[in-house]
Amino acid sequence: xxxxxxxxxxxxxxxxxxxxxxxxxxxxxxxxxxxxxxxxxxxxxxxxxxxxxxxxxxxxxxxxxxxxxxxxxxxxxxxxxxxxxxxxxxxxxxxxxxxxxxxxxxxxxxxxxxxxxxxxxxxxxxxxxxxxxxxxxxxxxxxxxxxxxxxxxxxxxxxxxxxxxxxxxxxxxxxxxxxxxxxxxxxxxxxxxxxxxxxxxxxxxxxxxxxxxxxxxxxxxxxxxxxxxxxxxxxxxxxxxxxxxxxxxxxxxxxxxxxxxxxxxxxxxxxxxxxxxxxxxxxxxxxxxxxxxxxxxxxxxxxxxxxxxxxxxxxxxxxxxxxxxxxxxxxxxxxxxxxxxxxxxxxxxx
Numbered sequence: 105x106x107x108x109x110x111x112x113x114x115x116x117x118x119x120x121x122x123x124x125x126x127x128x129x130x131x132x133x134x135x136x137x138x139x140x141x142x143x144x145x146x147x148x149x150x151x152x153x154x155x156x157x158x159x160x161x162x163x164x165x166x167x168x169x170x171x172x173x174x175x176x177x178x179x180x181x182x183x184x185x186x187x188x189x190x191x192x193x194x195x196x197x198x199x200x201x202x203x204x205x206x207x208x209x210x211x212x213x214x215x216x217x218x219x220x221x222x223x224x225x226x227x228x229x230x231x232x233x234x235x236x237x238x239x240x241x242x243x244x245x246x247x248x249x250x251x252x253x254x255x256x257x258x259x260x261x262x263x264x265x266x267x268x269x270x271x272x273x274x275x276x277x278x279x280x281x282x283x284x285x286x287x288x289x290x291x292x293x294x295x296x297x298x299x300x301x302x303x304x305x306x307x308x309x310x311x312x313x314x315x316x317x318x319x320x321x322x323x324x325x326x327x328x329x330x331x332x333x334x335x336x337x338x339x340x341x342x343x344x345x346x347x348x349x350x351x352x353x354x355x356x357x358x359x360x361x362x363x364x365x366x367x368x369x370x371x372x373x374x375x376x377x378x379x380x381x382x383x384x385x386x387x388x389x390x391x392x393x394x395x396x397x398x399x400x401x402x403x404x405x406x407x408x409x410x411x412x413x414x415x416x417x418x419x420x421x422x423x424x425x426x427x428x429x430x431x432x433x434x435x436x437x438x439x440x441x442x443x444x445x446x447x448x449x450x451x452x453x454x
């Protein structure tokens with residue numbers, strides 16, 4: 105175990121306490137014992153920012169192992185594969201709120217920058233201490249890393265982006281008023297304190313918004329599940345009526361179908377390869393409502409911090425590929441939430 109200087113970014117805490125919009129340059133340093141994991145901290149990146157590399161990049165050393173991280177950059181900030189970040193914004197963007205937006209409004213570029221402040225941030229219970237990490241976009245088969253020499257991946261650290269955490273937990277609109285019919289918070293509802301904002305002053309209360317990808321309005325994951333159950337019940341009732349059943353039978357079949365459906369998850373599938381041959385895969389849930397994870401039907405959570413994922417079952421590999429799926433999809437079958445996650449702390453063993 106070696107010692108690495110870790111910068112604890114406390115500026116974000118200070119600015120939240122003051123209710124400001126920008127970050128100061130203050131920081132403190134603390135030497136903590138840190139294993140020989142691949143942490144991406146040796147890669148240059150300005151503080152509180154992110155970068156989408158133009159080409160795949162190599163990181164690690166003889167002690168921790170060496171990997172090459174894949175990325176395919178597109179135009180206008182789009183990409184698949186992995187970006188590098190050290191952002192840790194954990195709240196709804198202030199300038200997207202109707203209560204805190206600038207009087208003259210914001211430009212499309214400013215709006216996208218506010219969304220990106222959450223899309224390239226890791227969500228953690230406390231201010232993040234891991235410095236640099238990867239933000240994976242599992243679009244197609246581009247989200248992978250390769251090993252310079254075959255090895256076993258003992259574990260990795262995985263977390264949700266703030267973007268997905270906020271959408272899955274609260275939705276594109278967050279206020280103190282919830283509409284049970286639409287299963288979403290109302291933009292003209294009661295004002296509430298912004299998520300993870302320690303400032304308790306009522307003057308900082310408001311209504312908050314965060315557009316989902318392609319500008320859509322997403323509901324929280326539990327609302328998606330409720331609406332899907334209602335649809336299943338309505339479909340069953342209509343089928344019974346069309347078959348000549350009584351209204352009592354239609355109602356009974358509707359209730360049965362409603363109760364039978366269990367949905368609401370975001371799943372990360374991690375695949376190992378050796379010489380282009382699949383060695384195995386591991387399912388890890390970034391969010392799971394009851395009865396959606398077959399191995400743990402009692403799970404009811406949305407991941408809100410870094411979590412260790414054991415990958416030893418993949419065996420010796422020279423490539424690790426990531427895919428994301430969700431029960432919450434649009435009419436074309438695409439995820440409503442962003443197909444992204446955060447990755448850090450890759451530990452290799454021979």
